[in-house]
Amino acid sequence: MKSASTLTYTNANKAAWNASAHLHGQGSSWDALLLAASQPGFNVLGNCLTATLTDLGVAGRSAVQIGCNNARELLSLAALGAIPALGIDQSSEFLAQGAVLASKAKLNPRLLEANIYEIPTDVGQHDLALITIGVINWMPDLQGFFKAVRGLVRTGGHVVIYETHPILEMFNPDAANPFQPEISYFEKSPVKIEGAITYDGSDGGSGETGYWFLHTLGEVVTTCVNSGFQIQRLEEHPHLNREEDYASYENRPAQLPLCYTLVARAI
Structure with missing residues (x-):
């Protein structure tokens, strides 16, 4: 059962995402996504994640994506078999946008509106659970999150996480000195997100208040293991997988880790 504070945060985050969705379902980027989804081999996963999933051997495997947004990444899995x-x-x-994209791609996944802490009992178990950029930081209860993920994966199946490295949360790319840490790596208070949520770092205007949670890499790995997974791979990457305004942190002489891939097997 969710605590009152978890319910407060998740309800707020739901409102924040719904209030921001219209920014992503219109304009040239949306039109390009619709066109791409209608083409054979549609895949927006990028080289790094595509290589991870290909090496894992996901062809013929049933997949669930947690925090699927408009389902563009979920639909892309079909290109890998x-x-x-x-x-x-x-x-x-966002799920309504996902239904449009699924129709364009001629695919019919179940797109479920649900709080990850209150998953219905009829979702079954799958061979692969996919978690990508930004999902974990919207989670106020990491232990409850991974418990739910484990429930979605059959024994012997895998979870693949491709996320922004938590060390990047320490820095503000818009600061006068963007390489001076502004927040502790170990900060536990949620960060308020006041404006509408955009992917390109642009100003989306006003929106509902959401809450962003900082989880260290150690916490993510330990909680994953304690929830019934065996780590098979943890790789930190120098490339960027989040908003473009963080691009100044790439290609440095003294390079920060900017994202990571975690692959774990359900035991």
Whole structure:
């Protein structure tokens, strides 16, 4: 059962994402995504994640994506031969966009509006659970999150996480000195997100207040293991997988880790 504070945060984050969805379902980027989804081999996963999933051997495997947003990544799994069976997200507005993209791609995954802490009992178990950029930081309860993930994966199946490295949360790319840490790596208070949520770092205007949680890499790995997974791979990468305004942190003489891949097997 969720605590009152977890419920407060997740409800706030749901409102924040629904309030921001209209920014992503219009304009040239959306039009390009619609066109791409209608083409054979549609894949927005990028080289790093595509290589990880290919090496894992996901062809013919049933997949669920947690925090699937508009399902563009879930649908992309079909290009690797996987079965995009289930996408879970709190935002009904983004899932409506996902239904449009799925129709363009001629795929029919179940797109489920649900809080990850209150997953219904009829979702089954899958061979692959995919978690990508930004999902973990919206989670106020890391232990409850990974418990839910484990429930979605059959024994012997895998979870693949491709996330922004938590060390990057220490820095503000818009600061006068963007390489001076502004927040502790070990900060536990949630960060308020006041404006509408955009992917390109642009100003989306006003929005509902959301809450962003900082989890260290050690916490992510330990909680994953304690939830019934065996780590098979943890790789930190120098390349960027988040908003473009963080690009100044790439290609430095003294390079920060900017993202990571975690692959773990359900035991």
